[in-house]
Amino acid sequence: MAGTLYGLGIGPGDPDLITLKALNILQAAPVIAYPAPVGKSSLARSIVEKHLPGGQDEIKIDTPMIPGDFPANDVYDQYSEEIAQKLAEGKDVAVLCEGDPFFFGSFMYIYARLADRFETRVVPGVSSAMASCCQLGVPITSRADVLTILPAPLPSEDLLERLQLCDAAIIMKVGRHFAKVRDVIGTLGLNEHAYYIEHATMETQKMMSLDEATFEKAPYFSMIIVHKRGEAWK
Missing domain, CATH: 3.40.1010.10 (Tetrapyrrole methylase, N-terminal domain)
Structure with missing residues (x-):
């Protein structure tokens, strides 16, 4: 057998x-x-x-x-x-x-x-996506929010279009695409509602607001969380 x-x-x-x-x-x-x-x-x-x-x-x-x-x-x-x-x-x-x-x-x-x-x-x-929200203390959806999961390797124009259509987003596989993603979020004026985290739940975990993330590259196991209202319950 x-x-x-x-x-x-x-x-x-x-x-x-x-x-x-x-x-x-x-x-x-x-x-x-x-x-x-x-x-x-x-x-x-x-x-x-x-x-x-x-x-x-x-x-x-x-x-x-x-x-x-x-x-x-x-x-x-x-x-x-x-x-x-x-x-x-x-x-x-x-x-x-x-x-x-x-x-x-x-x-x-x-x-x-x-x-x-x-x-x-x-x-x-x-999943790392849900764990990251919990580690950051950022509830990601409520009521009828539309949540979008986006892979960072998408072209800038695709990221921009999809972020415009959703209420909240989790952007994964940031890594070498970090600067591009940050620029797109900045173009939409969402920096103050965005958070960065790497190695979620691990001993090497780091997290901060996106404005504090001034580097150009990030580890593969990193992501950005953004909600257009800033706080899901508002």
């Missing part, structure tokens, strides 16, 4: 933000798999490290992080087959995913290749 493939949302960074369901599966699975930039350690594994029981087989999914060339289809083809081999041997495999597996989560690329071949269960996780 084949094993079960699990996509585990393990939260945004704080090890204690993993759900009980994901924790139980994590500790029971004989095999865990997790993404990592080529030549570097895995953030996903580091998040759950203190929860690992030891003795598990581990599959490190070495992924080249090249702008404009992600996902790396050949990489996911290769590692999906490695995971499939473990499943065919009757072993459950838990694939770790920062945040939520289906919200910009890398697990979706494994899911696309294996879900029609093996029993697959996806466990939702706390």
Whole structure:
């Protein structure tokens, strides 16, 4: 009998933000798999490290992080087959995913290749978007607010158009696009209602108003939160 493939949302960074369901599966699975930039350690594994029981087989999914060339289809083809081999041997495999597996989560690329071949269960996780609002103390929606999630790599004109149409926005994957996003928000006169956060819930977390963020580049794990009313309850 084949094993079960699990996509585990393990939260945004704080090890204690993993759900009980994901924790139980994590500790029971004989095999865990997790993404990592080529030549570097895995953030996903580091998040759950203190929860690992030891003795598990581990599959490190070495992924080249090249702008404009992600996902790396050949990489996911290769590692999906490695995971499939473990499943065919009757072993459950838990694939770790920062945040939520289906919200910009890398697990979706494994899911696309294996879900029609093996029993697959996806466990939702706390997303960095929601965690960031809580860390900042900025409620993001109320009443009939329209919330938009925007990836920062969008062209400036697209960001401008979409921000004009919503009440609140969470702009993700800011990184090297920070200056562009800040300029767009400034053009709309929303700087005083915008906040910046990086590495939400982690020990390296930093947060501030957008006006205080005078640098030109930001880490990949950073985002900007903006609400046109300033406070959602107003």
